[in-house]
Amino acid sequence: MLLNDIISGKVVDSVYIIAEIGQNHQGCVETAKKMIWEAKKAGCHCVKFQKSDLPAKFTRSALDREYISDHAWGKTYGEHKEYLEFSKDQYLQLQAHCKELNVDFTASAMDERSLEFLADLNVPFIKIGSGDANNFPLLKKAANLNLPLVISTGMQTMQTVERIVQTMRESGKEDFALMHCVSSYPTDPEDCSLQLISVLRRRFPNVAIGYSGHELGVVIIQAAVLLGAPIVERHFTPDKIQKGSDHRCSLEPQELKALTTAITNFKLSSVPMSPQEIVQKLNGGEELEAALQHVESKTILPCELPCRNKLGKSIVAARNLNKGYRLQLADMAIKVSEPSGLTAEDYLDLVGKELAGNIGEDEPILGSSIIN
Ligand SMILES: CC(=O)N[C@H](C=O)[C@@H](O)[C@H](O)[C@H](O)COP(=O)(O)O
Ligand SMILES: C=C(OP(=O)(O)O)C(=O)O
Incomplete structure (x- = not known):
């Protein structure tokens, strides 16, 4: 598989x-x-879905919250997500369809149960989306599987990216790639921070650094390839004006085709190119220049906060816990929580901390929940 060759350098x-x-x-x-057929026809190597086990990804109150949005498929967020989730039988049908069409089939594992589900399906690689890039228990579990990983880095700081790579290395995991990503739908050109691809390439020279884009159009993603991204990902839709949160920043079939054709015609031996060369080659205007502006290091951008607040993971109680109890790893779970709690990356730091009050199962653990 092409992805394996890219990841192995x-x-x-x-x-x-x-x-x-x-x-x-x-x-x-x-x-x-x-x-799937349209994506294959457009020249894509892989189609990807999103797999969630709803009670494993979300707390009860996150699932029960009212979802007031033009993009809602149900009254509550849980009903909305349930409507969009495929069963195992449907996954098997889609996998068989991809096999017939000779296109790779996978999904992002949005929680540990979904990771097991996808490993069981024997997908060619597992995607870890940006919402789980700081979910270190999930990353460790994924690293222990014998499957390549593609890990997105939206809504994360450079420090968290360092920790992802360290986690992979400590688990003896060699076959993984990182994706530069900005989790804002659609991402404005000036927020695309494409030069972070070069920053990440320099910082992790042995890791393939791809790009998962949420901007409009197909020029910025071409620039990502010319900066050296050997893996690219874009949302795909038959029709941008349909109901659903992601359609607007997705590519329609003719745009996807334009993208794959442009990328196929690039001479990869002259990649990476400088930002100036890229602007010249792509005949880029102000938007491309904005996407290519100098960036020092990876931070959580203000434009990512809505997505982080909605889909970022928090530490929650895995069972009912009493005041005075000292937390152990098994007492904590990492979920999308409503309201949110301490962020997923603080998980290990909480071991041994004493609880200031009772916390019910699936309730978030807050800074004020522990006695320092
Ligand atoms: C961060 C993350 O998971 N982002 C995903 C991948 O890009 C998105 O597709 C979300 O699942 C989607 O935007 C959620 O929309 P809603 O909340 O309407 O179901
Ligand atoms: C959230 C996902 O991707 P990204 O973070 O790359 O947008 C995903 O693949 O489910």
């Missing part, structure tokens, strides 16, 4: 292109099958 003459179907199938397996 072999010289390849193609970029691995992932069409992120995600939840743009509107909960319909037949639509998903048509989209």
Whole structure:
């Protein structure tokens, strides 16, 4: 598989292109099958979905909250997500369809149960989305599987990215890639911070650094390839104006085709190119220049805060816990919580800390929940 060659550092003459179907199938397996065919026809190497086990990814109150949005498929967020989730049988159908069409099939593992589910399906690699890039228990579990990992880094600081790489190394995991990503839908050109691809390439010279983009159009992602990204991912839709949070920043079939054609025509032996060379080659205007402006280091951008608040993971109680109890690893779970709690990356630091009050199962652990 091309992805394995890229991750293992072999010289390849193609970029691995992932069409992120995600939840743009509107909960319909037949639509998903048509989209797989369109993505293959457009020249993509892989189609990707999103797999969640709802009670494992979200707390009860996060699932029960009212979802007031033009993009809601249910009254509560849980009903909305349930509507968009495929069953095992449907996953098997989609996997078989991809096999027939000779296109790689995978999904992001949005929680530990989904990771097990995907490992069981024997997908060619596992994607860890930005919402779980600081979920170190999930990352460790994924690293212990015998499957390549593609890990996105939206909504994270450079320090967290360092810790991801350290976690992989400590687990003896060699076959993983990082994706530069900004979790804002759509991402404005000036927030795309494409030069972070070069920053990450310099910092982790032995790791493939790809790009998962949420901007409009196909020029910025071409620039990412010319900066040296050997793996790229974009959301894909049959029609941008459909209902659903991701359609607007997705590519329609003709845009996807334009992207794969442009990338296929790049001479990868002259990559990476400088920002100036890229602007010249792509005939770029102000937007491309904005996307390529100098960036020092990776931070959580203000434009990412809505996504982080909605889908970032918190530390919650895995069971009912009493005041005075000292936390152990097994007492904590990492979920999307409503309201949110301490962020997932603080998980290990909480071991041994004493609780200031009772905390019910699935309730967030806050700074004020512990006695320092
Ligand atoms: C961070 C993350 O997981 N982002 C994903 C990948 O890009 C998105 O596809 C979300 O699942 C989607 O935007 C959620 O939309 P809603 O909340 O309407 O189901
Ligand atoms: C959230 C995801 O991706 P990204 O963080 O790359 O947008 C995903 O793949 O589910």
